[in-house]
Amino acid sequence: MNWKTDYRSFYYQGAPEPADLNLRPEETALLTIDIQNIYMHLSDDPAERLRWTPFHDRMTNIVIPTVKRLQTHFRAQGMDVLHARIACLLEDGRDRSLSQKKPGWNYLLLPKDEVSSQIVPELTPLHGEIELTKTTDSALTGTNLRLILQNMGIKNVVMTGIFTDQCVSSTVRSLADESFNVIVVEDGCAAGTDELHQKELETINMIYCHVLSCDEVIQVMGLQ
Amino acid sequence: MNWKTDYRSFYYQGAPEPADLNLRPEETALLTIDIQNIYMHLSDDPAERLRWTPFHDRMTNIVIPTVKRLQTHFRAQGMDVLHARIACLLEDGRDRSLSQKKPGWNYLLLPKDEVSSQIVPELTPLHGEIELTKTTDSALTGTNLRLILQNMGIKNVVMTGIFTDQCVSSTVRSLADESFNVIVVEDGCAAGTDELHQKELETINMIYCHVLSCDEVIQVMGLQ
Amino acid sequence: MNWKTDYRSFYYQGAPEPADLNLRPEETALLTIDIQNIYMHLSDDPAERLRWTPFHDRMTNIVIPTVKRLQTHFRAQGMDVLHARIACLLEDGRDRSLSQKKPGWNYLLLPKDEVSSQIVPELTPLHGEIELTKTTDSALTGTNLRLILQNMGIKNVVMTGIFTDQCVSSTVRSLADESFNVIVVEDGCAAGTDELHQKELETINMIYCHVLSCDEVIQVMGLQ
Amino acid sequence: MNWKTDYRSFYYQGAPEPADLNLRPEETALLTIDIQNIYMHLSDDPAERLRWTPFHDRMTNIVIPTVKRLQTHFRAQGMDVLHARIACLLEDGRDRSLSQKKPGWNYLLLPKDEVSSQIVPELTPLHGEIELTKTTDSALTGTNLRLILQNMGIKNVVMTGIFTDQCVSSTVRSLADESFNVIVVEDGCAAGTDELHQKELETINMIYCHVLSCDEVIQVMGLQ
Numbered sequence: 045m046n047w048k049t050d051y052r053s054f055y056y057q058g059a060p061e062p063a064d065l066n067l068r069p070e071e072t073a074l075l076t077i078d079i080q081n082i083y084m085h086l087s088d089d090p091a092e093r094l095r096w097t098p099f100h101d102r103m104t105n106i107v108i109p110t111v112k113r114l115q116t117h118f119r120a121q122g123m124d125v126l127h128a129r130i131a132c133l134l135e136d137g138r139d140r141s142l143s144q145k146k147p148g149w150n151y152l153l154l155p156k157d158e159v160s161s162q163i164v165p166e167l168t169p170l171h172g173e174i175e176l177t178k179t180t181d182s183a184l185t186g187t188n189l190r191l192i193l194q195n196m197g198i199k200n201v202v203m204t205g206i207f208t209d210q211c212v213s214s215t216v217r218s219l220a221d222e223s224f225n226v227i228v229v230e231d232g233c234a235a236g237t238d239e240l241h242q243k244e245l246e247t248i249n250m251i252y253c254h255v256l257s258c259d260e261v262i263q264v265m266g267l268q
Numbered sequence: 269m270n271w272k273t274d275y276r277s278f279y280y281q282g283a284p285e286p287a288d289l290n291l292r293p294e295e296t297a298l299l300t301i302d303i304q305n306i307y308m309h310l311s312d313d314p315a316e317r318l319r320w321t322p323f324h325d326r327m328t329n330i331v332i333p334t335v336k337r338l339q340t341h342f343r344a345q346g347m348d349v350l351h352a353r354i355a356c357l358l359e360d361g362r363d364r365s366l367s368q369k370k371p372g373w374n375y376l377l378l379p380k381d382e383v384s385s386q387i388v389p390e391l392t393p394l395h396g397e398i399e400l401t402k403t404t405d406s407a408l409t410g411t412n413l414r415l416i417l418q419n420m421g422i423k424n425v426v427m428t429g430i431f432t433d434q435c436v437s438s439t440v441r442s443l444a445d446e447s448f449n450v451i452v453v454e455d456g457c458a459a460g461t462d463e464l465h466q467k468e469l470e471t472i473n474m475i476y477c478h479v480l481s482c483d484e485v486i487q488v489m490g491l492q
Numbered sequence: 493m494n495w496k497t498d499y500r501s502f503y504y505q506g507a508p509e510p511a512d513l514n515l516r517p518e519e520t521a522l523l524t525i526d527i528q529n530i531y532m533h534l535s536d537d538p539a540e541r542l543r544w545t546p547f548h549d550r551m552t553n554i555v556i557p558t559v560k561r562l563q564t565h566f567r568a569q570g571m572d573v574l575h576a577r578i579a580c581l582l583e584d585g586r587d588r589s590l591s592q593k594k595p596g597w598n599y600l601l602l603p604k605d606e607v608s609s610q611i612v613p614e615l616t617p618l619h620g621e622i623e624l625t626k627t628t629d630s631a632l633t634g635t636n637l638r639l640i641l642q643n644m645g646i647k648n649v650v651m652t653g654i655f656t657d658q659c660v661s662s663t664v665r666s667l668a669d670e671s672f673n674v675i676v677v678e679d680g681c682a683a684g685t686d687e688l689h690q691k692e693l694e695t696i697n698m699i700y701c702h703v704l705s706c707d708e709v710i711q712v713m714g715l716q
Numbered sequence: 717m718n719w720k721t722d723y724r725s726f727y728y729q730g731a732p733e734p735a736d737l738n739l740r741p742e743e744t745a746l747l748t749i750d751i752q753n754i755y756m757h758l759s760d761d762p763a764e765r766l767r768w769t770p771f772h773d774r775m776t777n778i779v780i781p782t783v784k785r786l787q788t789h790f791r792a793q794g795m796d797v798l799h800a801r802i803a804c805l806l807e808d809g810r811d812r813s814l815s816q817k818k819p820g821w822n823y824l825l826l827p828k829d830e831v832s833s834q835i836v837p838e839l840t841p842l843h844g845e846i847e848l849t850k851t852t853d854s855a856l857t858g859t860n861l862r863l864i865l866q867n868m869g870i871k872n873v874v875m876t877g878i879f880t881d882q883c884v885s886s887t888v889r890s891l892a893d894e895s896f897n898v899i900v901v902e903d904g905c906a907a908g909t910d911e912l913h914q915k916e917l918e919t920i921n922m923i924y925c926h927v928l929s930c931d932e933v934i935q936v937m938g939l940q
Binding site for chain 2: 053055056059061062063075085087095141142146147148149150158181182184186207210213217218220221222223224225235236238240243244247250251252
Binding site: 695 | 896
């Protein structure tokens with residue numbers, strides 16, 4: 045792909061190419077959100093399982109390896125690797141925001157110590173890395189991440205995780221509104237369907253972030 | 269339309285219908301965002317003007333009359349009518365967030381006292397109504413709206429404005445994360461294209477809000 | 493003491509007595525801040541140790557037993573007991589706010605897993621209780637406590653902890669600005685000197701909180 | 717005075733002198749809070765008027781001239797001059813936080829367009845300067861000031877206004893927790909009594925801010 049010209053929606057058709065990115069290591073962090081055991085669980089209902097097969101395939105074959113690869117590169121450079129996950133602090137979930145208390149797909153009762161709420165084993169945070177829990181979709185609204193990133197001197201956030209159109213989009217929008225420069229890694233994210241993933245990337249690209257492939261991030265940052 | 273079954277994306281296909289809404293007047297406010305003169309301006313470039321004709325038509329014929337109608341109903345019941353618009357406090361725009369400082373479509377230099385940044389004449393706030401300026405896309409991130417609404421005892425926010433996939437979606441996501449119950453009025457919003465509008469409503473419906481038509485809002489709230 | 497007439501500063505001299513408190517159990521939480529091992533540590537410098545003796549005596553003989561007593565009462569009623577402590581997430585403390593990075597008494601490098609940053613053994617949180625870490629003095633500015641309390645339906649916060657004129661005062665001010673009804677337990681708090689403690693209680697009483705003794709809290713809430 | 721050694725409370729007795737300040741003009745703003753007409757109003761009750769005479773004298777003879785002098789210097793250098801005042805957006809004050817709704821001295825019903833809520837004539841903001849209204853004591857909790865200052869690249873805030881132990885202290889604490897470097901101008905602030913003013917400056921100095929005289933600020937910044 046070519047991040048300077050791809051993923052353009054109606055608003056940016058014909059707009060000039062963006063300037064080159066300048067992601068200084070001490071000002072750049074990698075953030076991964078919500079790649080938790082629960083989302084890798086296969087449904088007992090065969091129809092549901094089939095419906096979610098493309099998502100699970102993408103997670104296993106593309107997203108998780110991509111995030112792992114980026115984490116390895118960032119750690120090798122001494123750059124910050126952060127993790128956020130959906131988890132409530134109270135076992136009965138009273139601390140959750142309304143968006144996670146309402147019935148339906150986003151109804152989430154994931155107490156912080158349960159296995160289902162943990163980050164998947166392949167991406168378990170290393171000792172000393174920041175891991176935040178949230179009961180909101182935006183990782184900024186429901187945590188102290190904004191303040192922490194500013195205290196750390198971080199200006200650029202490289203985003204990975206799920207789901208592109210939900211927590212990823214909400215977090216990207218919050219970060220951009222808080223004046224962070226956001227990079228979304230297209231092969232480091234997934235949505236329930238590939239169409240939702242693609243459409244959301246078009247929606248947020250150029251206006252709230254720049255969408256790059258993992259290869260492009262590595263090249264732009266000189267991580268090879 | 270039927271708000272209980274329409275605008276379902278992949279995640280909510282086959283999900284049960286949501287419960288009836290209980291929008292008590294003293295806990296419900298109408299919020300309109302970013303219907304400002306600048307967005308009704310017709311480009312001097314004929315190709316650009318043509319490209320934006322469907323949006324302008326929708327604004328003039330559907331969105332602005334719908335918002336006006338809802339405002340009239342809310343005012344008649346003594347309910348709160350709030351307004352937000354994009355505008356910077358400094359004439360040089362240094363107070364803007366990065367998402368509105370970067371080159372491109374969302375580059376916005378709209379000093380608060382300039383005509384282009386004002387709300388369109390048809391929807392001018394009445395004396396005594398709250399009008400907020402913001403230099404962010406989410407009306408929560410860049411203002412004190414969250415605190416104000418809570419102080420006023422508001423639990424339900426009826427959302428209208430533009431653009432569905434940008435400031436409307438960002439604001440809806442922030443409101444839901446802050447535990448407000450959000451109603452998005454589908455004929456009270458617009459995006460650059462009808463497809464973007466429809467897709468975004470599917471993305472945010474059920475998870476961050478309920479999408480209703482103006483007629484449905486009026487019926488559900490017993491405003492006739 | 494008499495909470496309706498005591499701890500009045502210049503501004504409230506002669507002001508009418510406040511109305512009775514109505515602290516419904518399901519809307520009331522107990523919050524204790526910063527009673528951590530480090531603050532119970534005795535200095536190796538005899539002069540420093542002597543200077544801090546009144547504080548340590550008060551902590552051991554009054555504050556910690558008072559907090560313990562309140563926690564026991566709150567737990568017995570099924571009410572929420574929350575804990576906050578100063579601790580950074582990164583071992584090098586880059587995530588700390590400037591107020592805790594600057595040289596001096598408030599320079600705090602307390603990584604979250606170190607013994608010195610833990611809550612004192614007498615007040616160790618029970619399994620399932622909320623424990624927050626912060627790198628700020630106000631427990632609201634540096635955490636998601638405000639959102640969590642609102643999600644839990646908490647309207648009244650009973651405050652205990654240290655130091656009265658620093659983190660306690662900052663947190664009380666933030667809570668009041670966020671429209672929580674705040675009770676400060678005078679024998680559940682301490683400052684470096686008794687004079688600082690008394691003066692701060694006068695400063696915040698009536699305007700940001702009501703200052704009660706533990707006995708008064710127990711009586712007002714009918715906890716006996 | 718000598719800002720490096722004065723206004724020390726118990727915690728900082730014997731602590732080393734702080735390092736020199738480096739207040740770069742493009743990163744430094746002047747903020748004045750709550751010097752509004754209502755606070756200059758003389759009570760009809762002779763006893764009340766007498767009680768408040770020292771405050772009014774200090775405001776007229778010291779604080780307002782000091783703030784004016786600083787504003788003139790900052791404007792001459794092209795530095796940002798900001799203003800905050802207590803004012804509600806709704807005439808019935810429903811948008812106020814609880815700390816300003818409760819009966820007593822801090823009960824404030826100051827609709828934003830009323831004369832009593834305006835900044836005093838001597839300090840009226842110039843066209844183009846930022847003026848914020850708030851219904852909280854901290855100017856950060858109740859406005860978008862934190863975001864605006866960060867967007868403007870401000871790192872140092874020079875604070876003036878009233879009352880030292882209330883809105884000034886609350887704002888200073890919020891700013892420090894948000895990692896701003898705060899300077900409080902001792903002759904640019906006032907409390908109900910001189911003792912409250914002095915005690916509060918000791919409480920916040922070194923830990924949340926540095927307390928300087930106007931002369932010291934001018935000298936340190938090279939504004940002469």
